[in-house]
Amino acid sequence: MASIPESEGRLMQPARTVLRHRWPLRLMHWINLACMLALVGSGLQIFNAHPALYWGEASHFDTPLLAMESVRGADGKGQGVTRLGNATYDTTGLFGVSANAEGRNVRRGFPEWATIPGPRSLALGRRWHFFFAWAWVINGICYLAWSLASRHLRDDLAMRRRDWREVPRSVLDHLRFRHPQGSEALRYNPLQKLAYLGVIFVLTPLVLLTGLSMSPQLDSVMSGFIALVGGRQSARTLHFVAMSLFVLFTLVHVLMVVYAGPINEMRSMITGRFRVRGEQGGAAHAE
Numbered sequence: 001m002a003s004i005p006e007s008e009g010r011l012m013q014p015a016r017t018v019l020r021h022r023w024p025l026r027l028m029h030w031i032n033l034a035c036m037l038a039l040v041g042s043g044l045q046i047f048n049a050h051p052a053l054y055w056g057e058a059s060h061f062d063t064p065l066l067a068m069e070s071v072r073g074a075d076g077k078g079q080g081v082t083r084l085g086n087a088t089y090d091t092t093g094l095f096g097v098s099a100n101a102e103g104r105n106v107r108r109g110f111p112e113w114a115t116i117p118g119p120r121s122l123a124l125g126r127r128w129h130f131f132f133a134w135a136w137v138i139n140g141i142c143y144l145a146w147s148l149a150s151r152h153l154r155d156d157l158a159m160r161r162r163d164w165r166e167v168p169r170s171v172l173d174h175l176r177f178r179h180p181q182g183s184e185a186l187r188y189n190p191l192q193k194l195a196y197l198g199v200i201f202v203l204t205p206l207v208l209l210t211g212l213s214m215s216p217q218l219d220s221v222m223s224g225f226i227a228l229v230g231g232r233q234s235a236r237t238l239h240f241v242a243m244s245l246f247v248l249f250t251l252v253h254v255l256m257v258v259y260a261g262p263i264n265e266m267r268s269m270i271t272g273r274f275r276v277r278g279e280q281g282g283a284a285h286a287e
Helices: 023-047 122-150 152-157 161-175 182-186 190-213 216-229 232-260 262-270
Strands: 010-012 016-019 066-072 078-084 087-090 096-099 105-108 273-276 280-283
Touching (some): 023 232, 023 262, 122 152, 122 190, 152 190, 161 190, 182 273, 190 216, 190 232, 216 232, 232 262, 262 273
Antiparallel strands (some): 016 273, 066 078, 078 087, 078 096
């Protein structure tokens, strides 16, 4: 009687469909995405009113940390220039000078397609920003309440000893574009957990505190935090950095969805159903 080696005898089981995401999580995920898109677009609209960042309490116009400007080039036409510290970059067509809806180059920080609502409206930008900020906060509170009640935060996102040990391997898997198969694809890997926890407990509080600290009505309430970060302009800069990290997180998230299988991943976030493939069964034996 002979047996087939386990490495050869393990059989691929038929694909199966499981419920991966429950409906409250799916609903809050899409509400969060809509709010984030509106917040980024309206935030850039507000930023365009003065497209520069500083550190400290006051705006020192000669030495900004970041500035998007328009200068007259050698040909007499407007040229977009972005200053980052002491470095200067020609960003015509994207930052400083970009085409409007009619195709004409105009002076503006971020291009028209990246801002809402409308091409130039600071007042409307602020209204949109505040409205969707409150919607985002309410949605976030609902997410935290549901995550605690359903044990999603503890069971799915909490880092355990095993996760910390697997961080190096997870980094290598991402660098090699290796995606988990079978039942492993149903759980969050260590890098996913760290990214989600960082967004929930670091980036979100930072963007909320810096956003609130820019409001003159909250001077007395936020004075301690404003002093801690070095001034209102510092808070504005940190708010911009936090927004940029949110955008970066979203782009990486979308890239990972495309890499892992966009149809399957999107179906799981719309219907909740996820198709598990590549799962191995027990070893087969032959006599």
